[in-house]
Amino acid sequence: MVSLPIVERELRVASRSKWLYRARRLTALAATLVGGFLLLTSTGGSQSAGGTLFAIFVGLGFFVALFEGVRKTADCISEEKREGTIGLLFLTDLRPLDVVLGKFAANSIRTFHALLSIFPIIAIALVLGGVTGGEFWRATLVLMNTLFLSLSVSMLASTLNHEAGSSIGLSALILITLAGIIPGLHAAAEHVSSAHWTAWLTFFSPFTTWLHAFDARYTAAPGAFWGSMVVTHAIAWASLIAASLILPRTWSDTKTASEPAQVERNESEATIARRNALRRKTLDQNPAAWLGLRKFSGRYPRLTWFLSIPAAGCMLAAFFLPVEFGYGVMIGLNILLRVLVASQASLNMCEARKNGALELVLSTPLTIKEFVKGQRQAFEKLFFVPVVIALVWHVAFMVKLAQEANGLLGIGWTIYRMGMLILDGYAVGWAGLWMGLKTPKPAVAFFKTMLWGLVAPGVLTLFCIPGLLTDVVLIQIAHDAVIYDFRKLLNEQAGATTIRPVIQAAPNEAPPIVRA
Numbered sequence: 001m002v003s004l005p006i007v008e009r010e011l012r013v014a015s016r017s018k019w020l021y022r023a024r025r026l027t028a029l030a031a032t033l034v035g036g037f038l039l040l041t042s043t044g045g046s047q048s049a050g051g052t053l054f055a056i057f058v059g060l061g062f063f064v065a066l067f068e069g070v071r072k073t074a075d076c077i078s079e080e081k082r083e084g085t086i087g088l089l090f091l092t093d094l095r096p097l098d099v100v101l102g103k104f105a106a107n108s109i110r111t112f113h114a115l116l117s118i119f120p121i122i123a124i125a126l127v128l129g130g131v132t133g134g135e136f137w138r139a140t141l142v143l144m145n146t147l148f149l150s151l152s153v154s155m156l157a158s159t160l161n162h163e164a165g166s167s168i169g170l171s172a173l174i175l176i177t178l179a180g181i182i183p184g185l186h187a188a189a190e191h192v193s194s195a196h197w198t199a200w201l202t203f204f205s206p207f208t209t210w211l212h213a214f215d216a217r218y219t220a221a222p223g224a225f226w227g228s229m230v231v232t233h234a235i236a237w238a239s240l241i242a243a244s245l246i247l248p249r250t251w252s253d254t255k256t257a258s259e260p261a262q263v264e265r266n267e268s269e270a271t272i273a274r275r276n277a278l279r280r281k282t283l284d285q286n287p288a289a290w291l292g293l294r295k296f297s298g299r300y301p302r303l304t305w306f307l308s309i310p311a312a313g314c315m316l317a318a319f320f321l322p323v324e325f326g327y328g329v330m331i332g333l334n335i336l337l338r339v340l341v342a343s344q345a346s347l348n349m350c351e352a353r354k355n356g357a358l359e360l361v362l363s364t365p366l367t368i369k370e371f372v373k374g375q376r377q378a379f380e381k382l383f384f385v386p387v388v389i390a391l392v393w394h395v396a397f398m399v400k401l402a403q404e405a406n407g408l409l410g411i412g413w414t415i416y417r418m419g420m421l422i423l424d425g426y427a428v429g430w431a432g433l434w435m436g437l438k439t440p441k442p443a444v445a446f447f448k449t450m451l452w453g454l455v456a457p458g459v460l461t462l463f464c465i466p467g468l469l470t471d472v473v474l475i476q477i478a479h480d481a482v483i484y485d486f487r488k489l490l491n492e493q494a495g496a497t498t499i500r501p502v503i504q505a506a507p508n509e510a511p512p513i514v515r516a
Helices: 005-015 018-040 046-072 076-083 096-122 124-128 133-160 164-192 199-204 206-211 222-250 259-265 269-285 287-294 299-319 323-354 357-361 368-382 384-401 407-438 442-462 467-484 486-494
Strands: 502-504 513-515
Touching (some): 018 096, 076 164, 124 133, 164 442, 206 222, 323 357, 368 384, 368 486, 407 467
């Protein structure tokens, strides 16, 4: 008797898939090219080149492993809930744990193989020098554990939610909290008070394991590395077990048409009247904008305020801390807004294509440019409040910089960041519309949007390419792809091909014959 039948089946299918080995070869090839470029451009000795190669690959690997679960498992169960196929698995003798682990195996095999393929490239740093064997094996353990944690937490988020946006948002929020917010709170608490009473919080963060994987940190506090490794690994297993326990109680969750009515019954008449007036006004201006605002008219503005108020609290706290914390809050707020815009732009376009709204555009007098303009107007209204809060923080931070030495330079950089905050939002929004139109799966569309709108500009900045240039280029590429290739991308996702008539003249000057 097979103890985990779905896992065994997925492993057998993956072993016969050419894409498994192709992904592994392509990842190793890309890592080799990047490593070779870093070695050729290195100006120091072999030990310096080895340390640089090791730090860059481990850093990039940690970032990709941390958010790989958002792409792979954040929507794997919730998607089947929406399609109504998850219940078919419970008609068999399968246990909930079999289903969860089977889904986990199906969505993680390629990722684990791709991660394994870069370890030989990282090991080149051992030959060059500057890296010890302990650092290499600790880094390997950290990357594998971080990937396992990301996939497990995203699996739990997918089990708890029905919609793709909620699942992706919850998994990204948990991972950002574990890897970013917890270490930030610990650093702020250490600066305010010399007591280390928040040190235990760092055990819940995978960032602690990555930071202490290097010898400089590990030799000073090896217990921090192993403690965080054990706790984060336990969180991953606890997430899988919790998902298997929750799935039998949530697999039949469906969204009914009566839910909006139930929400409206809990609201006042004035609130309902204001929302209906806004809907009518938006519908008269542009139906596409009304379509973009209809889904988020109730829940999403409250979510926006919920995220904006803590962000404003963090900014006020950073205002009383050193200038470095203010710069960090500024960059973190920019990243948070880009993540929000990317998620809603890509997911909204995916849903519009899936429910047939995009096909209806082609059969109405509404042009493609008007439809895209309506989507842009909808997102401008949705993110108006967070952007205003962010700009107010920038102005307040400039007041503080005016009191510091070399404050004029900081004020100039802050003004530049104010412009980049708005430009980054437009760039990520256009990338989200492009990826949502091009990619059928919401989680993959969101991941690609983040890759184009957040990761790629950050990497190019390391090569002295300014973010202003990358944003302008990304907006132009995404704009042209959405406006001019709208029908082509839509036909490709629908599996259809555009039939062009071939006109052939008949003899004796007869009328032309049109062949399909």
